[in-house]
Amino acid sequence: MIGHSGEDDDRLVEEIYDALDAGEPERALASARIALHEAPDDPILHFLAGIALSDLGQPEDAVSALARSVELDPDDAEFRAHLARALYATCAFDRAGEEARRALSLDADAADAVFVAAMVDERAGRLAEADAGFARAAALDAERFPKPVRLTRAAFEGVIDRAAAMLPREFQERLAEVAVVVEDLPPDGILLDESPPLDPELLGLFVGTAINERTFAASGIESPPRILLFQRNLERFARDEGELRREIARTLHHELAHFLGFAEDEMADLDLD
Numbered sequence: 001m002i003g004h005s006g007e008d009d010d011r012l013v014e015e016i017y018d019a020l021d022a023g024e025p026e027r028a029l030a031s032a033r034i035a036l037h038e039a040p041d042d043p044i045l046h047f048l049a050g051i052a053l054s055d056l057g058q059p060e061d062a063v064s065a066l067a068r069s070v071e072l073d074p075d076d077a078e079f080r081a082h083l084a085r086a087l088y089a090t091c092a093f094d095r096a097g098e099e100a101r102r103a104l105s106l107d108a109d110a111a112d113a114v115f116v117a118a119m120v121d122e123r124a125g126r127l128a129e130a131d132a133g134f135a136r137a138a139a140l141d142a143e144r145f146p147k148p149v150r151l152t153r154a155a156f157e158g159v160i161d162r163a164a165a166m167l168p169r170e171f172q173e174r175l176a177e178v179a180v181v182v183e184d185l186p187p188d189g190i191l192l193d194e195s196p197p198l199d200p201e202l203l204g205l206f207v208g209t210a211i212n213e214r215t216f217a218a219s220g221i222e223s224p225p226r227i228l229l230f231q232r233n234l235e236r237f238a239r240d241e242g243e244l245r246r247e248i249a250r251t252l253h254h255e256l257a258h259f260l261g262f263a264e265d266e267m268a269d270l271d272l273d
Contacts (some may be wrong), residue, residue, distance in 0.1 A: 025055035043072035059089035068118035077107035084116040091197040164250035204251035212261030
């Protein structure tokens with residue numbers, strides 16, 4: 001048990017949930033780890049630690065914590081659904097699908113599991129099944145899983161053209177030096193080329209050598225720079241068409257800044273919004 005009484009246990013778990021709800025995963029994780037020293041076999045504490053680690057962008061550690069919660073309580077659909085989501089974030093797509101299906105066998109209305117199963121279908125090219133799953137997840141929990149906003153490829157590319165036209169002239173000239181490529185989803189090869197793998201839900205990516213890192217000697221053998229925009233990830237990110245259009249522009253401008261050699265912490269000062 002945690003602490004010295006059932007009330008202490010409940011209060012501590014509530015505090016961890018409150019920290020997560022307040023967007024303070026560091027505090028939640030610290031509290032969960034302290035509690036786990038006294039109750040190392042408490043599945044809820046492992047689960048909450050896994051959620052905090054996911055929120056902190058540490059999916060591999062989250063998988064370990066969530067797998068332990070499932071090991072301790074294999075019949076909890078929520079534990080399995082969140083393990084599936086963490087596995088998806090590490091690009092373990094087959095395992096993510098398996099855990100999502102196990103969660104749904106325990107609770108057919110587990111929205112997180114429905115959503116993960118839909119994302120796995122999407123990556124496998126089963127787009128009709130995926131969209132049906134996204135619609136079901138939205139029906140179960142529209143706040144966390146809004147139904148994707150779909151655009152035709154032509155309409156999507158039209159938004160990109162308008163976003164490019166919003167740039168200051170000097171940035172428009174620089175954008176002409178880099179190819180902008182639309183893909184449905186990030187390819188496995190790009191995701192797995194990094195260690196740890198890139199987030200499969202990323203919205204865009206600059207591929208190539210930034211302007212400030214180019215060398216004359218290497219310029220003839222370097223691959224042409226590209227900005228990749230991932231349409232289906234962007235469509236799932238947005239809650240309505242207006243938000244989708246804004247996010248396409250924001251992502252394009254963000255990846256252009258990477259091409260120009262700016263670091264993440266320098267982008268707020270650029271006139272790229």
